[in-house]
Amino acid sequence: MNNKTYAPIVDPCVHCGESTAFGHGKFVNRLGSGDDWACAECAGYDCDVCDNSIYLDEDRCWNDDFAHVHRECLSKEQNQIITMFNEMGGDWELPYGHSEAWFTDVLKAINE
Secondary structure (H helix, E strand, C coil), rough: CCCCCCCCCEEEECCCCCCCCCCCCCCCCCCEEEEEEHHHHHCCCCCHHHHHHHCCCCCCCCCCCCCCCCCHHCHHHHHHHHHHHHHHHHHHHHHCCCCHHHHHHHHHHHHC
């Protein structure tokens, strides 16, 4: 007979069921989901290239078709362009929704 006792899971992630309570590994970066919680691993997006989960806020946006992508799933050049785009204000301060559109306009301006 198994005599192990298990502590109840406190504040379980609505997706994976693991504890998101203070003192547990999934407490950091947890997100509210109604009256419940979601851990950062489950709250991220699935990559538009490889379909694997992307940790919360680590996705990169190249264009509308590749809006949530792992850094590793983009080329070195695409990552450099996204970094420049973000340094210029990204889609918060610039009138562009994604880095590909911004870069295309930059190239047009240079070639005029």
